[in-house]
Amino acid sequence: MIVECPHCHKKIEWSSTNRFRPFCSERCKKIDLGAWAEESYVITSTSPEPDEFPDEIRDAPH
Numbered sequence: 321m322i323v324e325c326p327h328c329h330k331k332i333e334w335s336s337t338n339r340f341r342p343f344c345s346e347r348c349k350k351i352d353l354g355a356w357a358e359e360s361y362v363i364t365s366t367s368p369e370p371d372e373f374p375d376e377i378r379d380a381p382h
């Protein structure tokens with residue numbers, strides 16, 4: 321079965337030996353996951369600032 325890499329649209333074989341499927345390579349997989357992570361960072365950046373955490377959490381040892 322031949323599929324297109326969602327990132328670069330290169331045709332690749334879909335097989336259980338391709339651990340990057342549906343991507344053609346680790347590079348494309350990481351780029352796609354990175355784009356997703358950036359997007360979710362923008363969403364989570366609207367959450368409360370660390371200053372709004374209770375004091376017992378802020379003073380806890382690292």
Ligand SMILES: [Zn+2]
Pocket residue numbers: 325326327328329330343344345348
């Ligand atoms: Zn690709």
